[in-house]
Amino acid sequence: MKDAHRSGCPINLTLEILGDRWSLIVLRDMMFGNRRHFRELLTRSDEGIASNILADRLKRLMEEGLISRADDPSHKQKGLYSLTEMGISLVPVFAAMGTWGRRFLPVSEELSIRAELLERGGPAIWEDFMAELRAMHLGMPAPERSVFAELRKAYEDVMAAKAVP
Amino acid sequence: MKDAHRSGCPINLTLEILGDRWSLIVLRDMMFGNRRHFRELLTRSDEGIASNILADRLKRLMEEGLISRADDPSHKQKGLYSLTEMGISLVPVFAAMGTWGRRFLPVSEELSIRAELLERGGPAIWEDFMAELRAMHLGMPAPERSVFAELRKAYEDVMAAKAVP
């Protein structure tokens, strides 16, 4: 942000913003887990982010324009973080990374079911999901189809199948 | 690699391997710039990677299975790095990142022309490009179409247009 860019290559510029171990984790939880508050992002993350890292990443992602912050009317000290269009537009990147990870890395079934759904649905489901995210985060009118609900149901079905084998 | 994973989420596992500022830069140069030797990757990179970082990344990417190394027959000390199928399969990830970066970040025209081509061509061109990479890096039979040549020509055309305005 402050100092000059290493180069004008799109891959490089993307890495300058997202090229660390936590930024995409935070965005993933906001996007797929609908976590909008600091505490939710802090404690309900599978990976266990530290609070100072989370504070720093939220600040940087705001500076870069991927998320925004508003006061939560229900609690004066509570902030509500939202994805911007820039953040929502990362859906295809997440889909591509999920597809690659599922193919080559030792993923767990319950945590990769969403990636599988996004892979099978292709660009059509990504568009529907982004439309829904725009409704949830930007106040746009809600689309009929709820990909979010489909993703959650798929996850819960896997968990239920594991619990009762 | 050595210690346990933070979680089995595909996004997280991908970030554990590629979530830093340099790994994808190295892979990008191997993939789109056809840089196969240490010196090429070191000096012909727009971003200017340090030699110790490059050595470390090449080692880690080999350990993770994204690249392989062979002795270059023309020079006993020269190593030849190749992409594996795991590395080649990152093409859609690069394409998605390139599309996103081109839309939201201050990319330069000459360095984003390749991303634009990959975006316009869609999955069909990605497949052709991956087939060509398999020929260049894995010894598979070469496809008729050379996406690599198309990417290079597009870059050279932009540079020529800039030189003679």
Add this chain to the structure above:
DNA sequence: ATATAGTAGTTGCGTATTGCAAGCAGTTGA
């Protein structure tokens, strides 16, 4: 044979980032 340039790295060292544990100040609800 000797010199020169090129090969792939390694080493030292200072700075920046990360990770962990604890603490802080304001807010809410009982």
Add this chain to the structure above:
DNA sequence: TCAACTGCTTGCAATACGCAACTACTATAT
């Protein structure tokens, strides 16, 4: 009033990064 909850901040140690110099070997030219 007070405990629990809110979004952070601080201190400190470990790790990673970045730069410059340097090593060791190989090929080539004279």
